[in-house]
Amino acid sequence: xxxxxxxxxxxxxxxxxxxxxxxxxxxxxxxxxxxxxxxxxxxxxxxxxxxxxxxxxxxxxxxxxxxxxxxxxxxxxxxxxxxxxxxxxxxxxxxxxxxxxxxxxxxxxxxxxxxxxxxxxxxxxxxxxxxxxxxxxxxxxxxxxxxxxxxxxxxxxxxxxxxxxxxxxxxxxxxxxxxxxxxxxxxxxxxxxxxxxxxxxxxxxxxxxxxxxxxxxx
Amino acid sequence: xxxxxxxxxxxxxxxxxxxxxxxxxxxxxxxxxxxxxxxxxxxxxxxxxxxxxxxxxxxxxxxxxxxxxxxxxxxxxxxxxxxxxxxxxxxxxxxxxxxxxxxxxxxxxxxxxxxxxxxxxxxxxxxxxxxxxxxxxxxxxxxxxxxxxxxxxxxxxxxxxxxxxxxxxxxxxxxxxxxxxxxxxxxxxxxxxxxxxxxxxxxxxxxxxxxxxxxxxx
Numbered sequence: 001x002x003x004x005x006x007x008x009x010x011x012x013x014x015x016x017x018x019x020x021x022x023x024x025x026x027x028x029x030x031x032x033x034x035x036x037x038x039x040x041x042x043x044x045x046x047x048x049x050x051x052x053x054x055x056x057x058x059x060x061x062x063x064x065x066x067x068x069x070x071x072x073x074x075x076x077x078x079x080x081x082x083x084x085x086x087x088x089x090x091x092x093x094x095x096x097x098x099x100x101x102x103x104x105x106x107x108x109x110x111x112x113x114x115x116x117x118x119x120x121x122x123x124x125x126x127x128x129x130x131x132x133x134x135x136x137x138x139x140x141x142x143x144x145x146x147x148x149x150x151x152x153x154x155x156x157x158x159x160x161x162x163x164x165x166x167x168x169x170x171x172x173x174x175x176x177x178x179x180x181x182x183x184x185x186x187x188x189x190x191x192x193x194x195x196x197x198x199x200x201x202x203x204x205x206x207x208x209x210x211x212x213x214x215x216x217x218x
Numbered sequence: 219x220x221x222x223x224x225x226x227x228x229x230x231x232x233x234x235x236x237x238x239x240x241x242x243x244x245x246x247x248x249x250x251x252x253x254x255x256x257x258x259x260x261x262x263x264x265x266x267x268x269x270x271x272x273x274x275x276x277x278x279x280x281x282x283x284x285x286x287x288x289x290x291x292x293x294x295x296x297x298x299x300x301x302x303x304x305x306x307x308x309x310x311x312x313x314x315x316x317x318x319x320x321x322x323x324x325x326x327x328x329x330x331x332x333x334x335x336x337x338x339x340x341x342x343x344x345x346x347x348x349x350x351x352x353x354x355x356x357x358x359x360x361x362x363x364x365x366x367x368x369x370x371x372x373x374x375x376x377x378x379x380x381x382x383x384x385x386x387x388x389x390x391x392x393x394x395x396x397x398x399x400x401x402x403x404x405x406x407x408x409x410x411x412x413x414x415x416x417x418x419x420x421x422x423x424x425x426x427x428x429x430x431x432x433x434x435x436x
Contacts, residue, residue: 057430061430064296064299067292067295067299068292068295068296071289071291073289074285074286077285077286078282078286081282081285081299081302084299084302084303085302085303085306088303088306165399168395168399169395169396169399173395175395176395177386177387177391177393177394177395177398178387180395180398180399180402181383181386181387181398181399181402184398184399184402184403185402185403185406188403188406212275212279
């Protein structure tokens, strides 16, 4: 019984890592769809979020079942409760990729991102993909140094986010109101995506060190 | 021992209800600060979020302690795990009120909301306050019908959110880009605030009926 139990914990852990791959890939494809006004790609990102939601529900159910059946002791209980919160962060990251894809779809056949902001949005997409991948490694390797590195990626995301706004608020901005609104929301989606990755990493650090994570406020 | 244990569960439940009051009040005051360009009020909302965070941390710690010490059985475990997720929703609602207040502060002494959007933003503030109050009642009374009513408030919030965008994207919009960006973000803060209240209500329904909540995607 004890072995089946640890198999369950391993399966939950593997599902979390799988979700980091799914949402990282979703955000990468959403960024491409956004920058190239690719409707088909946007639709595929939107449709694929159902799979993320399915893994979310399955993993949540599995964690609840293990808790109910096995009455885990303190350390395993902490892992399970923390997993439930990480799976919620990851599910939300999937939603945020979906939102970026929806902006691409809404503006199609126009391109939602004006030329001058393309490098910034492209970089935000890359940082988002990298941060999701690192969150996966933090999860699988339980690496505190890597979690710290991920925080620096989040700082870069915040900087890119500020950059978007400063460009839009310059006097010579020609993108118009609709475009500015889209970019403001898109910027927020990337920023929140990174925040949730940070949250996952901090929860892993908590499991490893016992240090309580501080919620990100942005 | 059994009594002290149930006192702990009651204290957690009371803290959740208290948090709905805190965040509902914070969003109400943030709305007033925003609509009247009241810097002092905005600052007080921003400062008060520390208290919400403190209740969040205390409640989380209390739930962890109870789980670790008491090895609760299935139904109590479900309540505790669900409480941990509700307290995170409520903490986030506090953040979103803080974000609205920060927009008021950033635009001071200007008013962030143009005249034509004042009724919509005012109504969003009222719906947010009502939905937080109802979430508190859903929590304290474990009322499924009230949770359903709260979903309808969320529908109204979504409708108000769409209204904001349609006004900003009309040809005769004179608010400019900076204002549109602020309003787009503010609209998103109210909408997410309501989503988290819905999430709290759905988790209560889950505790009462055993029906698993579906995560809100917006």
